[in-house]
Amino acid sequence: MMPNPPAPGHSVGYSTFTAIGDVLIDNLEPRLYLTGGVQRYPDVESPHLKAIGWYVEGVKELYRDLRARGFRLVDSRDQILEADEWAGGPSPFHTFEADAGMRYDFFEVFPFPLDPRVNEGWTIPPVSDDDPLGIEHASHHTILTSQPERALELTVDVLGAEVIHTGRDDLRGVSGPYVRLADAVFHFATPEPGSAAAADASDNEPLDTYHAITWKVVDLERAARHLESEGLRIAHRSDTALVTDPVSSLGVPWGFTTVSVSGGDVR
Structure with a gap:
């Protein structure tokens, strides 16, 4: 009802x-x-x-x-x-x-x-052995921007976020500061010309674009097998990360990685 x-x-x-x-x-x-x-x-x-x-x-x-x-x-x-x-x-x-x-x-x-x-006392549930994707938690959110200083003014200067490092996401072809705010990480990233991210950002410029969420998983091959079994195509892949083809994945280039972004870039 x-x-x-x-x-x-x-x-x-x-x-x-x-x-x-x-x-x-x-x-x-x-x-x-x-x-x-x-x-x-x-x-x-x-x-x-x-x-x-x-x-x-x-x-x-x-x-x-x-x-x-x-x-x-x-x-x-x-x-x-x-x-x-x-x-x-x-x-x-x-x-x-x-x-x-x-x-x-x-x-x-x-x-x-x-x-x-x-709910009081809530924690992230542990990954079960039969979980086909093996998602532990969100790794980071990718926000495409040509004005990262504008994003930092809000998140760092007002909301108290911390820039943990500035780096590149090789699979997406974007670069910029990684920012930790509360329990989440945001990559305020400028797309490189010719990348799929640049095409996505062009629809919104000069505004920013909420491009993707990347998930931290326990096993990349396990996640890849399940994605492909459900008809999702993998657009880009490395030894530690992959990005789906948005045409096959609800319009979003979801990311999956086994590496924490807190200490380095996504490659």
Whole structure:
């Protein structure tokens, strides 16, 4: 049974949620997502990663800080928020894409039955022997940008992230700073001309593009066998990492690696 709409003109039943390791993916159908009776995202021919969201302790203080630093913030109707204080509640506020490069969502911590991570004492489940992919956790998120300093202004200067190193992802043909924020790593990377990443970024320039998630796995060959058995093609591969062909993998070039990015590049 569908819940009642949270507000007049706001739809329900537009998302499905998938928990993978330490990441919760919200799969949203644009044609079904309405706020104020208006479709908020354009139709898509192929799926694509869109936004990143965080639960924030002290989200009201963060709201004030972001506005004080000149970041414009919007609500779910894409209207600029002018209030001095954030009212709170389960709905997030979002960065204005032109200021932050892409859409980042900030949620007040609240009990959400579809997200197991909010349960007290939750930890990442261990990989079972019969898990066909053997995903341990998210290795890193790849954000394509021609202005990494803009991304660092938000993540490092405001949110307190740490640049752990600057490096290259050989399989994707991108380079830039790797940033650790909370329990996640982000690669704010500039694509090299002629790479598949450059083609993906061109659709959004001068904004940034949420290009991919790379997963840390226990065994690359084990992951590759399962991907291929399900009809996914591997576009690029090395001894320690692979990238899927997005045409065969829901429009996203997912990555899988056996090496931690905290100490080096992806090769």
